[in-house]
Amino acid sequence: MADSTSLDDRLVDRLTERLRTSSRVASSDFKMTTGDIGILKSTLLPSFGLYSGLSLATFIAAETTTRVELKDWLWPSGQVINAWWSAVGRPMHETGISFSDAWASVxxxxxxxxxxxxxxxxxxxxxxxxxxLARGKDDPRYDAVKKEPGFWKSALFKIFLPEAFVLSLISLPITMPFSMGETTLPLSLNSLGTVRALGVGLFSAGFALEVLADTQLELHRRERDDLCRHGIWSVVRHPNYLGDTLVHLSFAVLNLADSFNPIMFLGPVANYAFLRFIGGDKQTEESQEVRYQVNDPHKYQQLKQWRQEKNSFWPSVRDLINPWALAVVGCGLIGVVVEEMLRTTFTA
Structure with a gap:
C-alpha cells in the first residue's frame, strides 16, 4: 500500500509540474492571450533549441561529406526525438520520476x-x-545549389537553421500536449471518441498513402526508367507529400480529444506550406524539369503531359473515385477499427 501511495504522489507531483509550467486559453473562446505566449515559450523555444543543436551537428557532417541531404535525415528523426523528450524525457529530467511513472501519466x-x-x-x-546509402552520393536536388559561390559559408544560416525553425512550428502538435492540462474543448465523451477516430483515420490513410507511394516508386524504378504514373501515382503527382500532410494534420486533430490549443494547428499549416512552396513537390519538380530537359527528353515530355493530366497535390474530383484513392480511405477505416480494439483491450 505504501508503494502504491508513493507512486500516486509522484504522478500527482509530475502532473502538477506540467500544469504549473503551462497556460491555457479559456474554453469559451480561442482568442490570443498572454497564456498562449507562455505556451509558445514552453514549447516553441525549447523545440528550436533542440533542432538548432541537431542542425548544427548535421551541418558539420554535411559540410564534411559534401552531402546536403543529411539534413533530410534529421527531418523525421528530430521530430521523434522531440516528441519523446517532451512526453517522457523532460518530465523525468525535471521531476526525477522514472520512465514507467512518466509513461503512466501519458x-x-x-x-x-x-x-x-x-x-x-x-x-x-x-x-x-x-x-x-544505396545512392552513395548527394541527392541530385542539391547539386545545383552546391555550385553557388560560397554555398557552405552561408548554408547553415540559409538552409539548416531556417529548417530548424520550420520544424519547431511543425512540431507544435507533438510537443504542446505534454505541457498542457486537460482538453480546452467542452465536448461530450461521444464527441471526443468521434474526434479521436477522425484523427486515427487521417493518420492511417496518410501513412498508407506514403507507404504505397514509396513502395510502388521503388518497384517501378527497378523495372523501368520512365516516370512512375500508375498505381497510387495515378491519383496525384506527389502522393507521398499528400500522405505526409494528412499524417501531420492527424496529430493536431488527435489533440482535439485531449490537450488542445488552436495554436497547434500552426503545425500542419507550416508543414503543408513547406511541402508546397519551399521543399517537397515544388523543389522536386523544379529539379526534375532541369535535369530531364538536359539529360532525359523522354521523361521531360512525360512530365509535361503528366502536369496537364494530374494535380500536383490534391486529387481532382474525378480522381476521388480512383480505386487507389478508395483503397487509401479503406486503410483509414481499418486503422480506426484497430485502434478501437486496442483501446478496448488495454484501457478496459
Missing part, C-alpha cells in the same frame, strides 16, 4: 500521438537513409 490519446509520430518518423528515416 493519456491514451497522447500514447496514440507518440506511437503515430514514432511509426511515421522511423519509417521515413529508414526510407531516406537507405536510399542515401
Amino acid at each position: 493519456s491514451w490519446t497522447q500514447k496514440l500521438l507518440l506511437g503515430g509520430v514514432t511509426l511515421w518518423g522511423a519509417r521515413l528515416f529508414a526510407r531516406i537513409a537507405s536510399r542515401s
Whole structure:
C-alpha cells in the first residue's frame, strides 16, 4: 500500500509540474492571450533549441561529406526525438520520476500521438537513409545549389537553421500536449471518441498513402526508367507529400480529444506550406524539369503531359473515385477499427 501511495504522489507531483509550467486559453473562446505566449515559450523555444543543436551537428557532417541531404535525415528523426523528450524525457529530467511513472501519466490519446509520430518518423528515416546509402552520393536536388559561390559559408544560416525553425512550428502538435492540462474543448465523451477516430483515420490513410507511394516508386524504378504514373501515382503527382500532410494534420486533430490549443494547428499549416512552396513537390519538380530537359527528353515530355493530366497535390474530383484513392480511405477505416480494439483491450 505504501508503494502504491508513493507512486500516486509522484504522478500527482509530475502532473502538477506540467500544469504549473503551462497556460491555457479559456474554453469559451480561442482568442490570443498572454497564456498562449507562455505556451509558445514552453514549447516553441525549447523545440528550436533542440533542432538548432541537431542542425548544427548535421551541418558539420554535411559540410564534411559534401552531402546536403543529411539534413533530410534529421527531418523525421528530430521530430521523434522531440516528441519523446517532451512526453517522457523532460518530465523525468525535471521531476526525477522514472520512465514507467512518466509513461503512466501519458493519456491514451497522447500514447496514440507518440506511437503515430514514432511509426511515421522511423519509417521515413529508414526510407531516406537507405536510399542515401544505396545512392552513395548527394541527392541530385542539391547539386545545383552546391555550385553557388560560397554555398557552405552561408548554408547553415540559409538552409539548416531556417529548417530548424520550420520544424519547431511543425512540431507544435507533438510537443504542446505534454505541457498542457486537460482538453480546452467542452465536448461530450461521444464527441471526443468521434474526434479521436477522425484523427486515427487521417493518420492511417496518410501513412498508407506514403507507404504505397514509396513502395510502388521503388518497384517501378527497378523495372523501368520512365516516370512512375500508375498505381497510387495515378491519383496525384506527389502522393507521398499528400500522405505526409494528412499524417501531420492527424496529430493536431488527435489533440482535439485531449490537450488542445488552436495554436497547434500552426503545425500542419507550416508543414503543408513547406511541402508546397519551399521543399517537397515544388523543389522536386523544379529539379526534375532541369535535369530531364538536359539529360532525359523522354521523361521531360512525360512530365509535361503528366502536369496537364494530374494535380500536383490534391486529387481532382474525378480522381476521388480512383480505386487507389478508395483503397487509401479503406486503410483509414481499418486503422480506426484497430485502434478501437486496442483501446478496448488495454484501457478496459
